[in-house]
Amino acid sequence: MKPDFSPVECCDSVEVHESLLKIVDESLPPEEELYDLAELFKIFGDSTRIRILFVLFEAEVCVCDLASALNMNQSAISHQLRILKQSQLVKSRREGKSVFYSLADDHVRTIISQGLEHVEE
């Protein structure tokens, strides 16, 4: 992101603008937190990952079963599971040759159900 300063005196309203700058400065979370937040939502912004999460709402499932339940090949699912795991949205457990995935915590449900509310209205 390249900074591209606009003049401070825009909109012919210097006062409003200055108080806005103050508000923004006080209420805007630190840059890093905003970035992490965007990264988190990016994870939910793919329907394959959403579908994986919906399956995991119901059960702990191995990669192979996820793949066939969602009609996708093993590699694609595996790549997405890695992303979900890196974001600590799912966890995994090996059992013999298989690896079983499940939800890491219940934040995921809350976030998705809030999203659904918005979408369904």
Place this chain on the structure above:
Amino acid sequence: MKPDFSPVECCDSVEVHESLLKIVDESLPPEEELYDLAELFKIFGDSTRIRILFVLFEAEVCVCDLASALNMNQSAISHQLRILKQSQLVKSRREGKSVFYSLADDHVRTIISQGLEHVEE
């Protein structure tokens, strides 16, 4: 997304798999809803848009002030506002030469604060 059927008898566990298919079939929301949900989260998955929303949490703001508050040029902000408006996350109101943007409803706050909780832990 090209279907690439894996054999149904994967993982040497036909039974588990079949009951999973049933569960998925019953609990997975329709494809269109999943798609819309992913589209919604995609909107939140960009830190410029997140920052715009955080400013709008505090006040109704015109494009020019948004641009200078966030140190970005007018065009970039305007493009992002269009995306936010199309998703009905913000609404706009013209007042003379300026256009003022504000949050469309309070779902946005809820979704973002849930996300923050996850990120902050």
Place this chain on the structure above:
DNA sequence: TCAACATATGAACAATCGTTCATATGTTCA
């Protein structure tokens, strides 16, 4: 140890995305 199976991963590709630049549209005021 070796074959068979389940999963993970790197490279490559097309597709999508965010920003910039140039310019168009809309509004006000002289």
Place this chain on the structure above:
DNA sequence: TGAACATATGAACGATTGTTCATATGTTGA
């Protein structure tokens, strides 16, 4: 009406993303 300002938008660009393919790693049982 025309200049000045605020906003919107289309094209183009580099950057990022999701999937596929090929192959590597890990596990089991013979």
